[in-house]
Amino acid sequence: MSVEFNNRVAIVTGAGGGLGRSHALALAARGVKVVVNDLGGSVDGTGGSETMAQSVVKEIEAMGGEAMANGANVTKQDEVEAMVAETIERFGKVDILVNNAGILRDRSFSKMTMEDWDLVVAVHLKGSATCTKAVWNHMKENKYGRIVMTTSSSGMYGNFGQTNYGAAKAGLSGFMRTLCLEGAKYDIRINTLSPTARSRMTEGLMPEEILAQLRVEPVSQGLVYLVCDDAPNRVILAAGAGGYALTKVFETQGINLSEGNATAENVEAHWGAIASNEGMEEYTNGGQQGAKFLTRIANKEFAK
Structure with a gap:
């Protein structure tokens, strides 16, 4: 086995900054053509601009890679389908999908509005399903696919003030396990990444001395393995501070x-x-x- 990519094309959602940007750069460094998707909104999901995605594309091109920016909202089926169609037109196919886009609206459940619940679940869970649905039949026809969901320790074990986020993240692990059964005969392998990394979503939640140890790059190396040609299947890889472990049920x-x-x-x-x-x-x-x-x-x- 080896970590190789044979002329692969990847879509990485939420790739305008933080962990998603790191994923996009790590894949591009290995010759993968990357679609940098990012709505360009704030951490709570408001606003939007393609500027962040375009900036990452410039970084990839500066290192000799190929990439394009896309501002599709992962919760909107028409926008996601258009993104996939544009990717196929530009690069010929989609081999890899990294479902990384996410937002936070943390509140204790007693203070949380159902709007906060719906939006967080929509972006993390429905957004991952929408993007996966858009590439699924294409990957089946090509008899090849690598898909990664992004869960969280909050979804596996719980975290105060994150009922909406935790429910969405737990749902993604169940989504992954069933998809693995349906995609097995088409060589579509689906895994889940459970990262602990510094990002806009963790700023202010931990002391600076802790955040300094949570660099995104080592987490992305775990992601690279999960989507390579010889990737595993049906695993939840926990990654953070250079540590790697599997979450199992x-x-x-x-x-x-x-x-x-x-x-x-x-x-x-x-x-x-x-x-x-x-x-x-x-x-x-x-x-x-x-x-x-x-x-x-x-x-x-x-x-x-």
């Missing part, structure tokens, strides 16, 4: 209660066995959970 073995004994009281009585980590498994499709329980019924394996 495991299920305990648990128990089955026989008919008539499936009561709340018996769930409580067997809680230790239900929660035990012994024999935990990582499943790759939802049917495995049901199969576990049904196999026990067939074999009459019930907790006493």
Whole structure:
């Protein structure tokens, strides 16, 4: 295996600054033709300008790479479809999609408006789905695709004041797991990046001495691997401060209660066995959970 790119074309959303810019530059440095997509809005999603994207394109061209700017709003299907069409017209295809665009509207849930909820979910979750949908059939026809979602530790573990953001980010990991099943026979590999990096969205949330250690470039090197020709599939790569780890979901073995004994009281009585980590498994499709329980019924394996 090696980290190589064979004449690849990538769309990177939210690439006008911060982590997205770093992703675009890292891919361009390896010869990938890059579409730098950025609405050019503020952290909370208001406003817009293509200036940021155009600036990154100039950086890529200065280093001898090929790129073009695009200001499509990732939540608007017509704009995204036009971006994909323009990419294919300019570069002939789309091999890689990096869903990086995002906004923040942090508030405790009691103070959050449903407008704050809807917009954050729309940009992160719907925006990733909209962009993925726009390239999906094209990648199927080409029998090749590399797609990355961007999740967060807030989506995996929770973070105070980020119910909207956390819900959207958790949704992306579920989106990725199902897409992997549908894209497998077309060599479309889908992974998720869970970054901890300095950006406009983290400014003011951490002390300066901590932020100084959270450079974006090492995170982008993890992204580069996730979209290369020999990329893995169906992983959540956590990356930050030069550290890399995988986030995984495991299920305990648990128990089955026989008919008539499936009561709340018996769930409580067997809680230790239900929660035990012994024999935990990582499943790759939802049917495995049901199969576990049904196999026990067939074999009459019930907790006493």
